[in-house]
Amino acid sequence: MGTLNVVGIGPGAKEHMTILAYETLKESDIIVGYTKYIALLTEEFDGIKKISTGMGSEEERCRMALDEASKDSNVSLICSGDSVIYGMAGLVYELLSDYENVDVKVIPGVTAAISGSSLIGAGIGNDFSVISLSNYLTDKEDTYKRLRACAEADLVIVLYNPVSNKRPDCLSNACDYLMNIIPHDRVCAVAKNIGRENECYEVMTLKELREFKADMFSTVFIGSSNTVCVNNKFVTRRGYKV
Amino acid sequence: MGTLNVVGIGPGAKEHMTILAYETLKESDIIVGYTKYIALLTEEFDGIKKISTGMGSEEERCRMALDEASKDSNVSLICSGDSVIYGMAGLVYELLSDYENVDVKVIPGVTAAISGSSLIGAGIGNDFSVISLSNYLTDKEDTYKRLRACAEADLVIVLYNPVSNKRPDCLSNACDYLMNIIPHDRVCAVAKNIGRENECYEVMTLKELREFKADMFSTVFIGSSNTVCVNNKFVTRRGYKV
Numbered sequence: 001m002g003t004l005n006v007v008g009i010g011p012g013a014k015e016h017m018t019i020l021a022y023e024t025l026k027e028s029d030i031i032v033g034y035t036k037y038i039a040l041l042t043e044e045f046d047g048i049k050k051i052s053t054g055m056g057s058e059e060e061r062c063r064m065a066l067d068e069a070s071k072d073s074n075v076s077l078i079c080s081g082d083s084v085i086y087g088m089a090g091l092v093y094e095l096l097s098d099y100e101n102v103d104v105k106v107i108p109g110v111t112a113a114i115s116g117s118s119l120i121g122a123g124i125g126n127d128f129s130v131i132s133l134s135n136y137l138t139d140k141e142d143t144y145k146r147l148r149a150c151a152e153a154d155l156v157i158v159l160y161n162p163v164s165n166k167r168p169d170c171l172s173n174a175c176d177y178l179m180n181i182i183p184h185d186r187v188c189a190v191a192k193n194i195g196r197e198n199e200c201y202e203v204m205t206l207k208e209l210r211e212f213k214a215d216m217f218s219t220v221f222i223g224s225s226n227t228v229c230v231n232n233k234f235v236t237r238r239g240y241k242v
Numbered sequence: 243m244g245t246l247n248v249v250g251i252g253p254g255a256k257e258h259m260t261i262l263a264y265e266t267l268k269e270s271d272i273i274v275g276y277t278k279y280i281a282l283l284t285e286e287f288d289g290i291k292k293i294s295t296g297m298g299s300e301e302e303r304c305r306m307a308l309d310e311a312s313k314d315s316n317v318s319l320i321c322s323g324d325s326v327i328y329g330m331a332g333l334v335y336e337l338l339s340d341y342e343n344v345d346v347k348v349i350p351g352v353t354a355a356i357s358g359s360s361l362i363g364a365g366i367g368n369d370f371s372v373i374s375l376s377n378y379l380t381d382k383e384d385t386y387k388r389l390r391a392c393a394e395a396d397l398v399i400v401l402y403n404p405v406s407n408k409r410p411d412c413l414s415n416a417c418d419y420l421m422n423i424i425p426h427d428r429v430c431a432v433a434k435n436i437g438r439e440n441e442c443y444e445v446m447t448l449k450e451l452r453e454f455k456a457d458m459f460s461t462v463f464i465g466s467s468n469t470v471c472v473n474n475k476f477v478t479r480r481g482y483k484v
Contacts, residue, residue, distance in 0.1 A: 008356075015262035018252065018352060022261060059482060084359045086480065090367035093477045094484050106360040110260060110350050114250075117326045118348040125332035127380070127388055129371040129397060137481030138369070146369055146395040153391035154384065155371060235335045238328065239379030240301060242336050 001101050002069035005076040006092055008083035008109020011195030012040045016115060021107050025076050032065040033078040040080075040196075062091050069102045081111040086132055086160060113158040116191035116219040120201045121233025123189065123221045127155050128236075133170050134161035144177060151181040156227065156236050159220035171220065175210035178222065182206065187223035189234040190214055203234050243343050244311035247318040248334055250325035250351020253437030254282045258357060263349050267318050274307040275320035282322075282438075304333050311344045323353040328374055328402060355400040358433035358461040362443045363475025365431065365463045366398050370478075375412050376403035386419060393423040398469065398478050401462035413462065417452035420464065424448065429465035431476040432456055445476050 005024045010016035025031060028048055031038065035052040051068070053061040065077040079087035089106045096104060113130050117123030129150040133143060150157045162171040184207040191201045192215070204212060206222065214220060227236045247266045252258035259267075267273060270290055273280065277294040293310070295303040307319040321329035331348045338346060355372050359365030371392040375385060392399050404413040426449040433443040434457065446454060448464065456462060468479045 008360075010260065015265070016260050016350070018258050018260050019264060020257035023257070059484060082356050082359075084364045084367050085356070085370075087364075087367065089360070090364035090477050090480055091482050091484070093364055093472050093475055094479065094482070096473070106364065108258070108352050108356045108360040110352060111356060114324050114327070114350045114353060114356070117324075118250075118331070118350040122326045122329075122332035122335055122348065124372075125326050125329065127371070127373045127385075128327075129369070129392065130366075131369045142396065143369075146397060149391040149395035149397075150371065153388040155388060155391075230335050231338070233335055235332050237336065238332055240333050240336070242301060242333070 001103055002072045003074050003103045003105060004065055004069040004092065005105045005107055006083040006087070006089040007076045007078050007107045008081055008087065009037065009040065009078050010110040011081065011112060011115045013195040014042055016110050016195045018107070018109065021109055024107055027074060028076040029073040030068050030075045031078060032061060032068070032075060034061070037078050037080050058088065058091060059095070062088055062095055066092065066095060066099045066102055070099050079109070082109045083107055085111045085130065112160065112194055112219040115194045116221065119191045119194055119199065120189040120203065120221060121230065121235045123234050123236060124156050124158065125236040125238050126224065126226055128158060129155045130158045130160065132160040133174060134164070135167070147174060147178060148181060151178055154224045156224045157222040159222065162214045162218055162220045164216055171214050172210050175206060179206060187227045187229050187234055189221040191219045193217050194219065203229050203232055243345055244314045245316045245345045245347060246307055246311040246334065247347045247349055248325040248329070248331040249318045249320050249349045250323055250329065251279065251282065251320050252352040253323065253354060253357045255437040256284055258352050258437045260349070260351065263351055266349055269316060270318040271315045272310050272317045273320060274303060274310070274317060276303070279320050279322050300330065300333060301337070304330055304337055308334065308337060308341045308344055312341050321351070324351045325349055327353045327372065354402065354436055354461040357436045358463065361433045361436055361441065362431040362445065362463060363472070363477045365476050365478060366400065367478040367480050368398065368466065368468055370398040370400060372400045372402065374402040375416060376406070377409070389416060389420060390423060393420055396466045398466045399464040401464065404456045404460055404462045406458055413456050414452050417448060421448060429469045429471050429476055431463040433461045435459050436461065445471050445474055
């Protein structure tokens with residue numbers, strides 16, 4: 001019986017990894033992952049065999065990891081952030097029926113909504129939603145329906161994949177849409193390179209967010225009516241009377 | 243200049259703590275927290291002074307932590323799960339203007355939506371929302387508005403605080419409400435005692451969830467139309483064609 005650990009490594013720096021994720025990786029025979037995530041691993045993992053694949057080859061990557069695990073190996077498939085949130089755990093379970101003798105373990109990690117929320121202040125201190133703006137696997141119509149629903153219901157909205165080379169106007173278009181629903185001065189924030197070199201954040205209004213140059217390493221926070229800017233921090237009040 | 247670290251300790255077990263959270267606690271002069279969370283800390287932290295307060299005294303707890311930090315101490319205020327999600331970080335920022343010479347650091351942690359999602363399978367593999375059913379700080383009307391919006395927008399919904407001694411029918415009432423919006427056989431799951439003794443989970447339909455005996459240590463997952471039950475796991479498909 002081989003083991004496939006699907007491991008969320010957090011935003012990047014070792015310190016944001018859970019102790020379980022760290023120990024699981026250290027004990028692995030093989031670590032499989034997207035090329036850029038493999039590159040995030042520190043030299044402590046140098047002695048372990050690595051297999052990396054490019055973007056868009058997610059099924060191939062999962063099958064490679066399952067193939068190796070089915071040879072009685074202890075394999076870890078790494079995901080940036082969490083192992084489930086826009087990660088590989090679901091796909092592994094879907095493919096698992098093709099493989100015998102593989103035990104799957106899913107190890108959670110700190111996703112960008114959470115690490116970013118701490119970086120910008122206290123971002124998601126009340127009911128919230130996480131929505132990816134990527135149209136790679138979700139129709140744009142469904143994404144916009146979700147944006148409208150969450151904005152109308154006064155949830156904090158965390159946006160993943162706000163722009164890409166193929167979708168340079170994706171975030172500004174979403175802002176235009178949201179400005180029809182919530183006030184233009186709604187408190188927003190962008191966290192960039194969370195837990196990595198050049199980590200930074202900026203608090204701004206929704207109108208300013210429309211003009212902001214976000215990139216593929218940005219996580220975007222749209223505040224609720226309970227979000228305030230306190231000392232340049234994005235803070236969502238839970239409702240305590242102070 | 244004293245420091246107040248607001249630390250998310252994850253679900254309970256040390257292994258689910260991030261390395262940064264663990265090291266921050268180890269280096270603290272004082273650890274402040276809700277009585278039950280202080281009790282989760284292992285004996286490794288025995289040598290550190292602890293201050294605990296009961297449920298409902300959140301402002302008092304934050305002020306105690308800020309008071310101690312303002313005396314040039316390195317204080318950690320612990321939160322179960324994440325430090326921000328229904329945690330203390332927001333309240334600390336709101337109170338901070340009353341204190342001089344305190345540097346606040348917010349250390350993220352693995353919240354129950356994420357640890358539970360890994361336990362039940364791959365729970366939140368696509369766009370999702372987190373909603374607390376507690377009416378302590380949020381009006382029931384707002385909560386129901388959010389439930390409707392997220393169900394109609396086909397988000398996975400993670401419910402925190404599904405029941406309490408004062409709200410024994412809270413989850414079943416929410417299920418009754420949701421059954422008017424989404425199919426009665428929608429895949430749902432409950433994770434109990436995540437990362438603690440007697441950890442367990444159960445996958446069921448929405449109709450079965452209505453009758454399920456959840457408790458204060460339960461986290462509830464309401465699937466989207468992309469959620470399937472695979473080998474008794476709750477798996478939300480991201481959309482890969484396999």
